[in-house]
Amino acid sequence: MNALRRIHAMVLRYTYLVRGSWPRILELFYWPAVQLVLWGFITKFFVTNSTWLMQASGVLLAAVMLWDVMFRGHLGVSLAFFEEMYSRNLGYLFASPLRPWELVSALLLISLIRTLAGVGGAALLAIPLFDYSIFGLGLPLLGFFTNLLVMGWAIGLLVSGLVLRYGLGAESFAWVSIFAIAPLSGIYYPVSVLPDWLQAVAWALPSSHVFEGMRAVMFDQVFRTDHMIQAVMLNSLLLMLGAGIFLKAFDSARRRGLLLRIGE
Amino acid sequence: MNDPVIEVVDVSKRFDEVLAVNRVSFSVECGSVCALLGGNGAGKTTLLSMLLGLLLPTSGRVYLLGTDMLQQRYRVLERINFSSPYVDLPQRLSVRENLTVYARLYGVRKVRQRLDALAGHLDIGSFMGRPYGALSAGQRTRVALAKSLLNRPEVLLLDEPTASLDPDTADTIRRFLKDYQQESGATLLMASHNMLEVERMCDDVIVLRRGEIVDRGSPAALLQRYGRETLEEVFIDVARAPEKGPS
Numbered sequence: 001m002n003a004l005r006r007i008h009a010m011v012l013r014y015t016y017l018v019r020g021s022w023p024r025i026l027e028l029f030y031w032p033a034v035q036l037v038l039w040g041f042i043t044k045f046f047v048t049n050s051t052w053l054m055q056a057s058g059v060l061l062a063a064v065m066l067w068d069v070m071f072r073g074h075l076g077v078s079l080a081f082f083e084e085m086y087s088r089n090l091g092y093l094f095a096s097p098l099r100p101w102e103l104v105s106a107l108l109l110i111s112l113i114r115t116l117a118g119v120g121g122a123a124l125l126a127i128p129l130f131d132y133s134i135f136g137l138g139l140p141l142l143g144f145f146t147n148l149l150v151m152g153w154a155i156g157l158l159v160s161g162l163v164l165r166y167g168l169g170a171e172s173f174a175w176v177s178i179f180a181i182a183p184l185s186g187i188y189y190p191v192s193v194l195p196d197w198l199q200a201v202a203w204a205l206p207s208s209h210v211f212e213g214m215r216a217v218m219f220d221q222v223f224r225t226d227h228m229i230q231a232v233m234l235n236s237l238l239l240m241l242g243a244g245i246f247l248k249a250f251d252s253a254r255r256r257g258l259l260l261r262i263g264e
Numbered sequence: 265m266n267d268p269v270i271e272v273v274d275v276s277k278r279f280d281e282v283l284a285v286n287r288v289s290f291s292v293e294c295g296s297v298c299a300l301l302g303g304n305g306a307g308k309t310t311l312l313s314m315l316l317g318l319l320l321p322t323s324g325r326v327y328l329l330g331t332d333m334l335q336q337r338y339r340v341l342e343r344i345n346f347s348s349p350y351v352d353l354p355q356r357l358s359v360r361e362n363l364t365v366y367a368r369l370y371g372v373r374k375v376r377q378r379l380d381a382l383a384g385h386l387d388i389g390s391f392m393g394r395p396y397g398a399l400s401a402g403q404r405t406r407v408a409l410a411k412s413l414l415n416r417p418e419v420l421l422l423d424e425p426t427a428s429l430d431p432d433t434a435d436t437i438r439r440f441l442k443d444y445q446q447e448s449g450a451t452l453l454m455a456s457h458n459m460l461e462v463e464r465m466c467d468d469v470i471v472l473r474r475g476e477i478v479d480r481g482s483p484a485a486l487l488q489r490y491g492r493e494t495l496e497e498v499f500i501d502v503a504r505a506p507e508k509g510p511s
Contacts, residue, residue: 002371009368013354016361020395083354091351092411095316096369097341257279257310257319260350 006098010106011113014080018114028114032068032122039064040130058132059218060188063211065126065134067187068119069145070207071178073152074159076111078174081160085168090253091260100250104243107160108153115149137214140223144210147231150239151206155181157242161249164258186211206231206238268327269294269419269451270315275324277310277475284310285475287324292453292468297445299462300455301495302472303503308455309350310475312421315453316346328419342371347412348423349405355397359388359407362396363414370415382410385440387433401428409437413444420445422454426461434458438465459495469495471502478502 018024043060046053053059084090093103123134134141159173184198185207191199202208213227253259268291277285285307292298300308313319314326317337326333331340353362360379367375383389386406391399396407405428412420425441426434442465445452456462462469463483471479471486479486479502483495490498 005371006369009365012368013357013361013365016357016365017354020356020358020361087354087356088350088352089354091318091348092353092366093369095318095341095346096366097338097371098369099338251320254318254320257313259318260309260313260348 002097003099003102006096006102007106007109010098010103011109014083014106014110017083028118029121032065032072032118033125035064035068036061036122036126037129040126040132043130055219058130058134058136059215061126061130061132062134062137062214062218063187065119065123066144066148066210066214067182067185068122069115070148070152070155072115072118073111073149074156074178075152075174076114077107077153077156078159078163080107080110081156082163082168082171082174085163094259100247104157104246107156111153111156112149115152137217140213140217140228143228143231144214147206147210147228147235150235154235154238154242157239157246161242161246164246164249164253167258181205181207184208190215203230204234206234209234267294267330268292269329270298270453271325271327272311272315273325273327275311275314275321275326277307277314277319278322283475285314285321288472288475288477289324290470290477290480292451294451295445295449296468297442297452297454297466298468298470299466300453300470300472301459301462301499302455303457303499305474306472307475308472309348309423311472312346312348312423312453312455315421316344317341342415343417344419344421345370345412345415345417346421346423347405347408347425349408349427350423351408352404353396353407353411356395358393358395359399360392362407363392363410366411367414372414378414379410382413386410386437402430402433405429406433406437409441416448416450418448418450420450420452422452422456424456424458425454426456426458434461441465459499463495471498473502473505478505 039060043057047057084093126132126134155177159177162173163170184202185205186202191202191208191212194202209227209231213224216222216224270292272288272290275285275288288311300311302308310319314321315328315333317333329340329343363379364375367378372378383392386409388406388410391403399407409425426437429437438461441452444450467482469481469483469486470477481489486495486498487493490501492498492501
């Protein structure tokens with residue numbers, strides 16, 4: 001019960017942050033909506049010029065929304081953690097009874113809320129604007145969403161750990177990591193498009209299995225359990241790695257005295 | 265003699281080439297007000313950080329309320345608290361929001377009443393709704409003190425508690441802390457540069473120099489030992505002495 005109370009306190013802290021700033025509230029919905037509109041018009045154009053897209057016209061829209069799940073999931077964790085570092089608050093937080101895993105749980109929870117709000121808003125907007133509902137994917141959508149969210153969390157924790165270890169100068173890892181993964185994940189094209197040697201790297205990413213699985217549902221109306229199982233297994237490893245690096249960085253920060261010194 | 269509430273046993277801390285704290289041992293009795301006195305780089309903040317478990321010592325043991333802070337710190341963190349000018353609260357949250365979050369982290373019951381009581385004692389009521397980042401340095405110090413008292417700590421660790429406060433406010437805060445200590449029986453350990461503060465508030469002074477304890481005693485005993493009239497003169501003697509101990 002005490003742990004839940006502390007997690008709730010941290011969720012409250014991030015809620016206060018968003019609630020007190022209308023640009024932050026707007027931002028939650030703005031970027032997913034802009035992405036959706038852009039890819040919606042691209043789809044409108046290509047659906048009459050591409051035989052591939054004609055078979056499943058919503059594939060680009062589904063891809064952009066699912067990619068945003070990972071993107072928002074990652075930023076929901078890492079930017080919330082950077083916020084503690086910008087405000088030089090880590091010393092007080094970790095002198096309180098808050099355990100590192102409780103902070104991590106709060107970061108994941110707030111990331112889920114932000115992702116649901118942002119991507120959920122875009123998904124609803126797609127229905128009247130482009131006559132496409134991602135909810136038509138059915139139950140597999142839950143699997144795709146969960147896997148991409150967990151992958152975003154794992155990368156967010158990994159990046160937060162690196163920034164805790166190396167300082168805020170390393171915060172660009174947050175952007176570098178996500179944009180490095182994007183072309184390998186086969187978001188808008190099949191993994192087979194990649195050169196052979198790069199395909200091996202792509203298949204080591206849970207996201208590649210999710211997007212390949214998504215295309216199987218949309219083009220062939222088949223749910224590929226093999227892709228889903230591989231995504232879950234890879235995500236389990238990635239999440240353990242992310243959490244491990246974060247906790248290791250926390251220990252290192254305690255040895256090096258960074259919890260009191262770190263900040264802007 | 266009261267039981268020790270704080271026990272530091274042969275603690276050292278090395279940062280690469282720098283030995284910040286060198287084999288320091290001391291204990292602080294329950295209900296006393298003790299000062300860590302020393303110049304810049306004496307190791308005061310490093311010691312406070314190790315007491316809280318925010319910093320791991322290179323060697324030695326630290327016990328608070330009988331608990332090993334290296335192994336079981338979470339057992340006692342709800343019963344202690346601290347404030348420091350080197351740490352901040354989230355800038356964009358209001359003072360009330362910040363204190364509410366910390367009250368919940370510390371498991372404070374009747375949060376609103378506790379916040380209102382502290383707002384009255386520390387005169388922060390007029391800016392409870394303002395963002396922490398918009399406050400003056402003195403206002404921030406008072407808010408940090410309010411944070412440190414939220415859970416009615418049995419052990420209160422204070423790093424320069426009246427830094428940035430004008431003399432009038434600093435005096436009010438000192439009285440409040442002293443009253444709090446007397447009413448609650450809490451143990452206070454403070455790092456301070458302010459000699460007047462140490463003389464007025466503390467029963468016991470640990471004098472540090474370059475990471476080592478060079479002297480210890482009540483303010484009156486130190487004055488007598490060094491043949492000085494003020495602790496400031498004692499401080500200067502210690503800072504400039506080539507060897508440890510009275511000159």
